Each structure stands twice: as structure tokens, then as C-alpha cells.
Amino acid sequence: LAKTTQPISMDSYEGQEVNITCSHNNIATNDYITWYQQFPSQGPRFIIQGYKTKVTNEVASLFIPADRKSSTLSLPRVSLSDTAVYYCLVGVGYSTLTFGKGTMLLVSP
């Protein structure tokens, strides 16, 4: 299983763009990259998923360089409600079900 490394925490202010980078040096050819968001005392919620280049949805963008050894979750113009823990997962099918410790994002006014 590909191991992921994320910053433990990040701070930001409302209205700023936040980029959270995840390192996954031993990603396999078939692996996808998925990000989840978790609010306190709630279950994680799917945000975005990608394989290579860039993926964008109504919530976030995911940037994946050509070597796929890292990925960056981009949250445009964050608000207080974006304060949460963000998890990066790498795998294929049901092979990767280890969430790790995630990145605690704190958005301040």
C-alpha cells in the first residue's frame, strides 16, 4: 500500500486559497488519489478524486504532477466552515482503506 505524508496542521484566513499537499512516493500505476474531509464528531466525506493532471469540482481542485508522487488539494477562498481535517488516500479498488492522521485545517476570521 502506498504510504501518504501530509502536514499535521495548517492555518488560514477566510477568503484565502488553501493548498494542502500530500506526498505518496511509492504510488502504484493503478492507484487513484482521493481526498476526504472530516468535521468534528462526523464521519469523513468524499471531496475529490483523481488519477493524473487536474480535476476540479464544485468544492475543490486536485493537482497531480506527471510523476504522481504527490498531489495538492486546493480549496478556493476558504470560509470558517472549511475548518476540518483533510485526508489523502492512495489506492485502487478496496485496497486502500487507511486514512492516516490527516491535515487539520483551521480557518480564522
Place this chain on the structure above:
Amino acid sequence: EAQVTQNPRYLITVTGKKLTVTCSQNMNHEYMSWYRQDPGLGLRQIYYSMNVEVTDKGDVPEGYKVSRKEKRNFPLILESPSPNQTSLYFCASSQRTSGRLQETQYFGPGTRLLVL
């Protein structure tokens, strides 16, 4: 409404008293899973089930049992709870589809368990 439900949401019990946490999903998902979440350790998978009557161990299965007799239900059983099983538990489900895409999991609201 598509959802994963867990019961109870909160439970205080004593060491050795058997308990069951229920999990049910109404999305006809084939895959279901249980996680526990502890401060500083993130989410760790306990057991998972690929389909009815098919279950397998995750990262931390010791002290837990599961069963999958019906597609929608996946109960977590603690035969003899101990204080180190005090934790926040999440059930999750996802649709099993063909292809290589990693499946998106839908999580329940969580069950906070305290074992005295």
C-alpha cells in the same frame, strides 16, 4: 434519503459486557466497513465486508467480530469490551463497481463508546 445509520450514537458500558453496534445502509451497497478513530491515530479499519457472508480483517480486528447476513446490515460486536476499546466508531459503505477507480465511501454519523 441515501444514508448510513448507526445505533446507538453514544454508549457507556463496563468491561466484559457484550455489546453490539448496528450499522445499516439504504443504498444497496455491496461493500461495508468499520473504523475506529482515536486521538492522534486517525481512522483505522477494523473489519470490512465485500458482500453478504464475506468479511475480512482490517488493520485492528482484535477484540471485535462482525457479521454480514444481509446486504444492508453490518453489525459490530464486542464480545468482551475492554477500556482500550473506548473510541469513536464509524461504519461506511460503498458501491462496488467494475474498473480500477477507487471506491467512494459513505460514512455513518459515528458511535462514541466508553468502556469503564
